Amino acid sequence: MEKLVISGPTPLKGEVEISGAKNAAVAILPATLLINGVCTINNIPNISDVRLLCTILEKMGAKIVWNTPNEITIDTRHINTTQAPLDLTSKFRASYYLIGAMLGRKGEIEVGMPGGCKLGARPIDQHIKGFELLGANVRTENGTIYAKANGLNGAPIYMDIVSVGATINVMLAAVLAKGTTIIDNAAKEPHIVDVANFLNTMGADIRGAGTDVIKINGVSELTGNKTYSVVPDQIEAGTFMLAAIASKGDLLIKNCITKHLESLTAKIVEIGGNVEDNGDSIRVWYSKRPNKAIIKTLPYPGFPTDLQPQMGVVLSTANGTSIINESIWESRFQYTEELNKMGAHITAQGKSAIFEGVDELFGAPVYSSDLRAGAALIIAGIAATGKTEVYNLEHIDRGYENIENKFRKIGANIERVSE
Numbered sequence: 001m002e003k004l005v006i007s008g009p010t011p012l013k014g015e016v017e018i019s020g021a022k023n024a025a026v027a028i029l030p031a032t033l034l035i036n037g038v039c040t041i042n043n044i045p046n047i048s049d050v051r052l053l054c055t056i057l058e059k060m061g062a063k064i065v066w067n068t069p070n071e072i073t074i075d076t077r078h079i080n081t082t083q084a085p086l087d088l089t090s091k092f093r094a095s096y097y098l099i100g101a102m103l104g105r106k107g108e109i110e111v112g113m114p115g116g117c118k119l120g121a122r123p124i125d126q127h128i129k130g131f132e133l134l135g136a137n138v139r140t141e142n143g144t145i146y147a148k149a150n151g152l153n154g155a156p157i158y159m160d161i162v163s164v165g166a167t168i169n170v171m172l173a174a175v176l177a178k179g180t181t182i183i184d185n186a187a188k189e190p191h192i193v194d195v196a197n198f199l200n201t202m203g204a205d206i207r208g209a210g211t212d213v214i215k216i217n218g219v220s221e222l223t224g225n226k227t228y229s230v231v232p233d234q235i236e237a238g239t240f241m242l243a244a245i246a247s248k249g250d251l252l253i254k255n256c257i258t259k260h261l262e263s264l265t266a267k268i269v270e271i272g273g274n275v276e277d278n279g280d281s282i283r284v285w286y287s288k289r290p291n292k293a294i295i296k297t298l299p300y301p302g303f304p305t306d307l308q309p310q311m312g313v314v315l316s317t318a319n320g321t322s323i324i325n326e327s328i329w330e331s332r333f334q335y336t337e338e339l340n341k342m343g344a345h346i347t348a349q350g351k352s353a354i355f356e357g358v359d360e361l362f363g364a365p366v367y368s369s370d371l372r373a374g375a376a377l378i379i380a381g382i383a384a385t386g387k388t389e390v391y392n393l394e395h396i397d398r399g400y401e402n403i404e405n406k407f408r409k410i411g412a413n414i415e416r417v418s419e
């Protein structure tokens with residue numbers, strides 16, 4: 001078993017490069033199944049979810065060459081099965097994108113029920129509704145999803161819930177469908193725009209991604225032969241922005257799109273942090289104890305749920321009592337119990353938590369319950385006095401590339417240790 005051992009407190013100082021977006025990459029890789037050709041994707045984050053997806057695609061007949069640690073060339077001309085490896089697909093969330101992509105490519109797919117972070121109920125009814133409106137038949141049996149279509153036809157689809165996954169998945173299924181699909185009440189996250197840009201680069205006709213109405217005119221084929229660069233990860237950028245404040249540091253965060261970070265930037269300024277926005281980089285620095293705040297997570301462009309735990313670390317030592325309302329996931333406050341072991345004073349109940357700001361956090365052994373909880377605990381360990389050991393690194397490695405190296409380069413005293 002591995003753990004991260006962190007000695008704090010250390011103010012983080014210097015520059016950090018942001019990787020490509022996890023939640024874009026894990027959709028773009030399945031999207032390559034729609035291409036009857038070869039394409040190159042760069043700025044791919046080298047994280048375990050991406051490597052797992054590559055293994056799954058290879059088992060389905062794709063040929064993948066890693067040109068560099070962050071660039072692959074993928075040949076999806078010879079997909080030879082409609083069965084995705086069930087044991088692997090049920091290990092993570094983004095395997096659900098194989099359904100939309102394979103319905104488009106082969107009209108059929110058998111895939112394990114998606115796994116992923118345990119954040120409460122994670123139904124996929126909106127995905128299924130979209131596939132069915134396009135003409136597919138979807139059934140679930142013993143943890144396996146079977147989806148089949150005898151040709152897909154474009155349709156108007158109203159999403160009852162704003163869902164990142166359902167929006168992307170239905171977009172994937174609609175790209176090669178006959179006629180026009182209109183997704184109404186679509187999610188607007190930057191990774192949705194990125195997946196649409198990728199597909200359009202390969203020959204699709206998708207308009208309106210990034211607004212709540214997406215129009216997809218079905219095309220007969222995607223041919224590839226192009227190179228695409230994954231958008232920078234706004235959640236990784238936000239994680240370092242909050243680490244700068246929590247650690248009383250000063251960071252220049254490079255290779256990010258600051259427009260994607262506006263809700264976070266506004267909150268950092270509101271709590272008394274300093275931000276200098278340079279468009280493709282952002283400097284964030286601490287000058288005084290953060291003010292209390294009230295935060296509600298919302299779909300983009302609202303405050304992202306995937307930065308809620310990292311913000312929780314900052315508010316745990318703010319001046320006064322803060323409240324966070326989590327409106328996306330039922331169970332995203334598991335990290336607060338771990339922060340309380342470090343001296344925080346947080347009361348979480350259901351989808352709300354009250355943070356009574358304490359003067360200081362102290363090192364302790366802590367367990368990450370999911371990806372962003374893990375990032376939050378690392379930040380807490382860097383800000384806390386004494387030694388912190390963070391366990392359950394498999395969650396963190398799913399979504400952050402070289403996390404301890406990136407933190408070490410900006411001054412953190414952090415080491416990965418095998419027990």
Ligand code: EPU
Pocket residue numbers: 023026093094117121122123124125126127128161162163164165166187305306328329371372399
């Ligand atoms: N929902 C439904 N039915 C559906 C789909 C979603 O009720 O068919 C509900 C969910 O239960 C949730 C809400 O709608 O309450 C939003 O879920 P969404 O579908 O947007 O989430 P997701 O696609 O499963 C992605 C990210 C998550 C991120 C959320 C919200 C990926 C692989 N995952 O999940 O990322 O929290 O969007 O932005 O893109 C993370 O990176 O740490 C992470 C958990």
